[in-house]
Amino acid sequence: MALLHVLSNIIKPAQNPVAVPRESTAPNYPLNAPNMVKYQQKQLEMSHLLEQVQEGSLKEVVIIDSMQRFGMDHYFEDQITQTLTQQYKHSQTLLYSSDHDLYAASLRFQLLRQHGFHVPADVFNRFKGENLKFKNALSEDIRGLMSLHEASHLCIEDDKDILDEAFLFSTNFLTARLPHLDDFHASMVQNTLNYPYHKSLARFTKINYLKTHNLEKDWEKLLADLTRMDFNVMQCIYREEIHQVFKWWKELGLSEELKLARNQPLKWYLWSVAMVTNPTLSRQRIEITKPISLVYIVDDIFDVYGTLDELILFTEAINRWEVADKLPSYMKMCFKVIQDTTHEISNVVYQEFGWNPIDHLKKAWASLCNAFLTEAKWFASGHSPRAEEYLKNGITSSGIPMVLTNLFFLLGYGESTGTTDVEGIISSVAAILRLLDDLGTAEDEEQEGNDGSYMEYYMKEQQGWSLSDGRQHVLDKVSKEWKLLNKHCLSPTTIPTSFKTACLNVARLVPMMYAYNDNHRLPVLEEHVKFMFSHNKEDLMW
Structure with missing residues (x-):
């Protein structure tokens, strides 16, 4: 997990920018001056x-x-x-x-x-x-x-x-x-x-x-x-942020180019809402939604669209950070979006905090695509990796390290004396996501691609285990990762509190994001979304 070492010496506090709320549709406490004073x-x-x-x-x-x-x-x-x-x-x-x-x-x-x-x-x-x-x-x-x-x-x-x-x-x-x-x-x-x-x-x-x-x-x-006043303030802020996210996503044109890929901007934005709860950090929520979206799209490219030869070329292009002429047009388009988005985030960090993390972000994308390619090669060859080998690679292919790398810099943290704590906290969050995803709850994807499973590989290594035994083993591992995550987050460390909170919040959201029912819906999460985003009338999440 070379990517995790990228963050091993980059801790530096910085001031947070303020997002100014705009017009609200909330009925009780619209954001006019008298009610803001009352608030x-x-x-x-x-x-x-x-x-x-x-x-x-x-x-x-x-x-x-x-x-x-x-x-x-x-x-x-x-x-x-x-x-x-x-x-x-x-x-x-x-x-x-x-x-x-x-x-x-x-x-x-x-x-x-x-x-x-x-x-x-x-x-x-x-x-x-x-x-x-x-x-x-x-x-x-x-x-x-x-x-x-x-x-x-x-x-x-x-x-x-x-x-x-x-x-x-x-x-x-x-x-x-x-x-x-x-x-x-x-x-x-x-x-x-x-x-x-x-x-x-x-x-x-x-x-x-x-x-x-x-x-x-x-x-x-x-x-x-x-709390009721705050709810209406946040409704206003979320409304403006969602508008900007949807506008960005539509203008990219990826959903038109990749018809079989997921088209779920509200769902992707929810990760950002969960991670970054401070009302003043609108810019961070909007920006971090972009790499989150692209993780889903690149995952679909590896899982549904690309041949192995094309995926190798695509991964080489990401590692070189230079497009290859032999890439099919949809991969060229996706590569350009990744490149443009990464440079945009780097510019945001530079403008607000005075230094440019582009090299770290490029390495983060390279690590993610390398992990995706490793899985693609396993599936193409029929190779069944050992469970722990799969999980080690799956921690990176979860997308969590890449996303949290971007967030770390967007929150304004940079070079400092060095710690391995960041590596540990990211690894635990990613393991929780990978293990719960692999329990077989993420059945909504309805795609033709192949996905491995930690439980599947682990049970191949055991003798006489039932499906129930396998599920319990996975849940025990999730419990262990939570204990490690708690140790990182609840003990005094040099990791900034805002980043620790963001990591905890990702782990907290994971069960809701993968609690699919037989209709490939997320009923628990949908209920929360209806409450939080009552102004949004469209079913754009699923």
Whole structure:
């Protein structure tokens, strides 16, 4: 994975440009001056409210947790960090004292670990009995079990199975209690099991949180009001961004040239929305959608269109960064789009941050196409690679390293002292995508091309394994990659927080992007899209 080494010494913070929202079609809070003032006033009210809460209290962490679940935490990042720093100073008392129940201990653990504070998993040992198992008496504490379940998703390899046990314990008892709960509380529990905060996207799932929680306190109503205002602000921003993405895609003409290739600009843009959540980073969302789109198109070229000889020529052209006369016209067209888009992104980075990443981006594209070609040669020759050989190549062919390389530079990070952390975090995200894709859920593509599967190759190496055994092995590997990803993202490193968050968000979106039903649709994701993009009337995603 030579590409991953491209990012091993390029960390440098930079200021973010601001995208100015334009005209909104939102009915409640259009972006006129009075409502923008009201919007800003609500943010100040929320900030002042948090300041007034008693330092070290449980209420502090409850409010911060709600801010995160409503997707409002980015407006209060500095204040949240200061508050949790004070909570951490008192963590020995707050987390280990028998005066604090399972809910309080789990919630504090979750928030502190999410924000990079070192909190060992053994804080949960006091909730175990003499048999070193979680006490059955906890099964009556629904709120505590829900909080424990949330905390269990922050597991890293160093946790000595404590959080794995917490996950199984909380899942089993919450599932068992579901039939005995009223509809409202059952919905809360089901939402926790289906959409744990750490592995979900707040902008996609906040509607579920609103539906399953009674907002009775004044601060909850204030936060909900701010969330509704923010929703309409973001609708306006998304509308303008989608317009620009669709305009760019239509003007390229690739969908006309490649009739069998995917034509899903809204779906591609969703990756950008998930990765880059800061409202001010419109330019970044628009620009990163372009290489994302091209990954899908190049994948279709390798999988559907090209002969092996043509694919070799195309890959050589990408490596030389120079078009070859022998390429068929559709490949020449695609090569030119890749080249133009890459130079455009490099120019954006240069204009905004003062240096040009073109060499890194060219290497990223070369690595991706080399990986695609390796797979094409395997399939053409009938060769079945070893499962781990396939996965190593598949991490690059997932497109994640190439896309995240582009994003890293678009966020303004560059040369610095050096770290291998970037390589690890990208590799884990890519492995999660490749493994879940390979579970056979991505059946929407309805194409004639051939795709390998990690599970298929792994099961060939085993004796007497069932399909269920193979699926469980893949899920176990995904769990392991999540632990590695958590370690990179939740531990102090030189990786910028905005990039770590983007990587986590990619991993969070993957299950929704590959949860196809029998009709080759994505019902869970479609429901979120209808909520987030209510102004978009066309079914351009699938």
